[in-house]
Amino acid sequence: MEHSADNNHNRLCAIRIGIDTYQESVVYMRDDCHICRAEGFGVQTRVEVQAGESSIIARLNVVESDAGVLPPGHIGLSKIAWERLALTDGSEVVVGHPAWVNSLSYVRRKVFDRPLTSNQFHAIVRDILKGRYTDIHIAGFLTACSNRLDIDEIAHLTHAMVDVGSRLSWPGTDVVVDKHCIGGLPGNRTTPIVVSIVAAAGLTMPKTSSRSITSPAGTADTMEVITPVDLDLERIRRVVREQGGCLAWGGNVRLSPVDDILIRVEKAMDLDSQGQLVASVLSKKIAAGSTHVLIDIPVGPTAKVRSKTAAKALKRVFEQVGARLGLVVQPVITDGIQPIGRGIGPAFEAEDVLAVLSNQDGAPDDLRRRALFLAGKILEMAKSEAQGRGEDRAVHLLNSGAAWDKFKSICIAQGGFRERPPVPAYRYSVLADRNGMVKAIDNRKLARLAKLAGAPNAPAAGVRLLVKVDDSVSHGDCLFELCAETSGELKYAQTYLEQTTGMIQFRPS
Known part of the structure; x- marks a missing residue:
């Protein structure tokens, strides 16, 4: 660490402020702090904070000395900063200027559209993980790479993202399968x-799987309604050894940890880079020890991928990068014109999953058919079944109850099985104001409505969709239910509903 003052003078007592700044380390110092004055620190300055052998680069926020937030001689740390330094109450830290980040020169190289080597990507990714990049630096890197990475560069970036995190391996197992959906399709809880x-x-x-970043529920949010998902690496290994599979949250096990940092900044920028998407997906699959990966690419006017042309281009990139990385990658292009199942939000999506797995009467047929199709493709890809026979095997395993038994066994191995998801306290029915046939359903608007109602943080919040494209409806029929856990969240979502048109479009019957 480079300090312009002696370490003994740059010491402060750490306090856990408890503010969640997601993946960005933030520290809080008083405006009369002797270190701020001596070192010239001000608001938004990047500082290096060291505790023993560990150190982070953090963004500084300055607190008024008379506000009563921080006692003299103390520094506050955000939740992620505290965790990264593994501090305990009363720990002392040393604060100073960070060293210059050499890898930023590689970012500037990419700004001028010059290719980067494997070593250069590794240097950038290591510095991002260590917190040496501000959000502005990360945004510059993402912008420079946006749709300007060739196949070799995407492979280099993927390798770098894997190498800085944890990895799972499965000795004695030649074929390890996985799947990923590109997203943008509410209720598509096939996993x-x-x-x-x-x-x-x-x-x-x-x-x-991930928790939701911008959607009403990620797979981990939905599964958490049914079973514990916050597993450590050893627990994941044990569950998979016993059951052959797991359904865990990936954020606790540091598989491709830089990916979460990049995604956070990408979302803030509303930037959707093909190269970064492929590196994000495949890095996590490699880190999980996968050898065969199925990629579901839903296509629709309000899905994430909006045209067959774009889907085919993405499919080729996945295949080419997968080949570079020694992975068997099979992308499949699927229908993404409308939500899947009836539920949008953790509890409702869990209800749909449980209904399909337990072969309940009235289980959503579109979710069932989609899951069987994808499972069949995986069985064929892994050569467990001959081409054209995988879906038949999947149907048998589902209809016989074998899949239901396996699901319950996985949940019990993860820590417990809850068969009854929570129910919402408040519901509001949205009725058809005319006769007609459903012409289109806007995936994005329905997803936003479910989020405004409280999903995924409120597990029982969201939307229960009661119609599909081409359904006939009569005036007064219920199109969907808007559900919330509090009256305030329900009213908040209703305000958006009143101001929004085109969520469900009709044509004359």
């Missing part, structure tokens, strides 16, 4: 069903 079918077929599928 728990696919994992259960594939594991029941005797394959290994260590599925780690």
Whole structure:
């Protein structure tokens, strides 16, 4: 560390402020702090904070000395900064200027559209993980790379993202399968069903999934309604060894940890880079020890991928990068014109998953058919079944109850099985104001409505969709239910509903 003052003078007592700044380390110092004055620190300055052998680069926020927030001689740390330094109450830290970040010169090189080597990507990714890049630096890197990475560069970036995190391995298992959906399709909760079918077929599928970033629910949010998902690496290994698969949250096990940092900044920029998307997906699959990966690419006017042309281009990139990395990658282009199932939000999506797996009457047929199709493709890709026979095997495993038994066994191994998701306290029915046929359903607007109602943080919040494209409806029929856990969140979502048109479009019947 480079300090312009002696370390003894640059020491402060650490306090856990408890502010969640997500992946960005933030520290809080008094405006009369002797270190701020001596070192010239001000608001938004980047500082290096050291505790023993550990150090982070953090953004500084300055607190008024008479506000009563920080006692003299103390420094406050955000939640992620505290965790990264593994501090305890009363710990002393040393604060000073960070060293110059040499890898920024590689970012400038990419700004001028010059290719980067594997070593250069590794240097950038290591510095991002260590907190040496501000959000502005990360945004510059992402912008410089946006749709300007060739196949070799995407492979280099993927390798770098894997190498800085943890990795799972499965000795004695030649084929380890996984799947990923590109997203943008509310209710498309096929993963728990696919994992259960594939594991029941005797394959290994260590599925780690994300929580929601911008959607009403991620797979981990939905599964958390049913079973614990916050597993450590050893627990994941044990569950997979016993059951052949798992359905865990990936954020606790540092598989491609830089990915979460990049995604946070990408979302803030509303930037959707093909190269970064491919590196993000494949880095997590490699880190999980996968050898065969199925990629679901839904296409629709309000899905994430909006045209067949764009989907085919993305499919080729996945295939080419996968080949560079020694992965068997099979992308499939699927229908993304409308939400899947009836539920949008953790509890409602969990209801749909449980209904399909337990073969309940009235289970959403579109979710069932989609999951069977994807599971069949995985069985064929892994050569567990001959081409054209995978879906038949998947149907048998689901209909026989084998997949349902496997799902329950996985949940119990992860810490427990809850068959009854929570129910919302407040509901509001949205009725058809005319006769007609459903012409289109806007995925993005329905997803936003579910989020405004409280999903995914409120597990029982969201939307229950009661119609599909081409359904006939009569005036007064219920199109969907808007659900919330508090009256305030319901009213908040209703305000958006009143101001929004085109969520469900009709044509004359």
